[in-house]
Amino acid sequence: MSDFYVSKLAVVGVGLIGGSFALALKQAGLVGEVVGIGRGRANLETACERGIIDSFTHSLVEGVAEADVVFLATPVRTLARVAAEALPYMKKGAVLTDGGSVKAEVVAAIEPLLPEGVHFVPGHPVAGTERSGAEAAFATLYRGRRCILTPTSRTDRGALELIRQLWRAAGSEVVDMTPEKHDHILAAISHLPHMVAYALVNAVVGCGDQDEDILSYSAGGFRDFTRIASSDPTMWRDIALSNREALLEVIGIFEKSLATVKSDIAAGNADALFDFFQRSKQRRDAIV
Amino acid sequence: MSDFYVSKLAVVGVGLIGGSFALALKQAGLVGEVVGIGRGRANLETACERGIIDSFTHSLVEGVAEADVVFLATPVRTLARVAAEALPYMKKGAVLTDGGSVKAEVVAAIEPLLPEGVHFVPGHPVAGTERSGAEAAFATLYRGRRCILTPTSRTDRGALELIRQLWRAAGSEVVDMTPEKHDHILAAISHLPHMVAYALVNAVVGCGDQDEDILSYSAGGFRDFTRIASSDPTMWRDIALSNREALLEVIGIFEKSLATVKSDIAAGNADALFDFFQRSKQRRDAIV
Ligand SMILES: NC(=O)c1ccc[n+]([C@@H]2O[C@H](COP(=O)([O-])OP(=O)(O)OC[C@H]3O[C@@H](n4cnc5c(N)ncnc54)[C@H](OP(=O)(O)O)[C@@H]3O)[C@@H](O)[C@H]2O)c1
């Protein structure tokens, strides 16, 4: 058996991210028992029926007590509160980790709460779909994707290695970076596109006459483009607020970029437009 | 044989749109001979090899002379020039039509040029991919998509009916509206999203450090989102300039929409952000 076997895993928030993590580790044979912790009953029952968890409880205290690893996968702005409640009841040597989409704020809030002998490894699997809940979870979500871990000088190296191996077992390539660098990169490649997609859908609907459904004319392009605009509003409210500074900065950069296009259209600068579109095409083609 | 059989079809610009139209009509058995007209040799040879056209010429005059229907499928800003060159050589009773993505400017430029007995039916199939050229054409591109025709008071009703039936035979649902309404709707659901995607890719690349490839971190969402940012720069330069007014207006609406998100993030307005994201999700979910 691997050095990294987890006898008891507790997952707080058995949704897409938490549920898929449990499924992946079960499939890899790296986990014994999985307990799910959540608020509502229906989602946890679904998780049981789908074999994601073996049992569940609504009590954090009860759920984390015997766990070797506790994985937090609730919305970003709830993570520190959940951690504060769970940490005093975790056993010595146990590892707390999370899958939150923003890191600096979460790390700053959780690290000061750590009891002696309980470790915290902040993480973020860069994978997902626009669907939510235990129903949406699947074992291969993380396969071939990156998982970013953001250890600090306070992070226990053994705990870090354990969590790294679990994500590898789930199929991910694990990358380490600082929480700040993580938030900067994710603001640009993930948080900004989501804000833009939400703003675009609301703007386009605002362009139509009252009595016509302008969206009914949309061809394939628009639908793909706005798929991410149907992502969970709670999750994205939390991300936007937790990564406020980095996000405002990249929104500013995007606004300038769009303003360039706009003024080139207004001025009829054909060559400048061609170059702008060409540059974008080349950059995008380079990543696919 | 159908009333709408076309003995000779001329396609000017045998790319994705022109080539797919020819293929669809051939498959429907509604067309006899197809002649392709273009500038370069390689693309027209590809079109011949793929059975899209039966012959080709670089001479507009030669290509359109015997045609019953001439389909223009070159970039929007070239349409009027091509039409001006072709129209004097078209035979009486023949129909000129096009697939350009913008209509008001094109209609205004072409209608005054029509010789007695030659008809013009402006159209736009709302279908496409980000690929270009005869290589990208396929017979089912238009199946299940809308095709918008924008007849005016000057449009011949028989010619309109013929073109309508050809698009139906290609599998499209045909909708009529004014050129202005077309341009307004397309500005919102197609042209704006393309400008936003181009601006987003260029902005995100601008966010990275010199020495790191920020795009390599992008998960599935970003790739889908920016697929349309690899569309043809010439085509989109032309569209942006031809639909300038409507496009500037919707860019303005989008900018306001994004500014709302931005100021709610800056102010920490959690409820406003949730409502904004929720509204977008509901609207987007309603169209899929
Ligand atoms: N979706 C993605 O693309 C993605 C990717 C990477 C990381 N993440 C991060 O992963 C975390 C979970 O996201 P997800 O997509 O898995 O969401 P999800 O499917 O909605 O699951 C979140 C779970 O957390 C619980 N929860 C929801 N609101 C809560 C609250 N206010 N307090 C306590 N628990 C709450 C819910 O379970 P109960 O109802 O049973 O309490 C829910 O099943 C978030 O931090 C998100 O930022 C998401």
Ligand SMILES: NC(=O)c1ccc[n+]([C@@H]2O[C@H](COP(=O)([O-])OP(=O)(O)OC[C@H]3O[C@@H](n4cnc5c(N)ncnc54)[C@H](OP(=O)(O)O)[C@@H]3O)[C@@H](O)[C@H]2O)c1
């Ligand atoms: N792609 C879409 O999603 C889409 C959807 C609906 C409508 N449209 C419209 O359909 C038209 C064609 O688009 P497409 O996607 O088929 O583009 P495409 O695949 O690039 O084909 C356009 C063809 O036009 C010719 N052409 C290019 N530049 C030209 C120029 N400056 N002067 C004369 N001919 C030129 C080229 O053939 P040669 O090199 O042989 O001359 C080329 O094969 C455009 O008006 C576009 O707005 C496009």
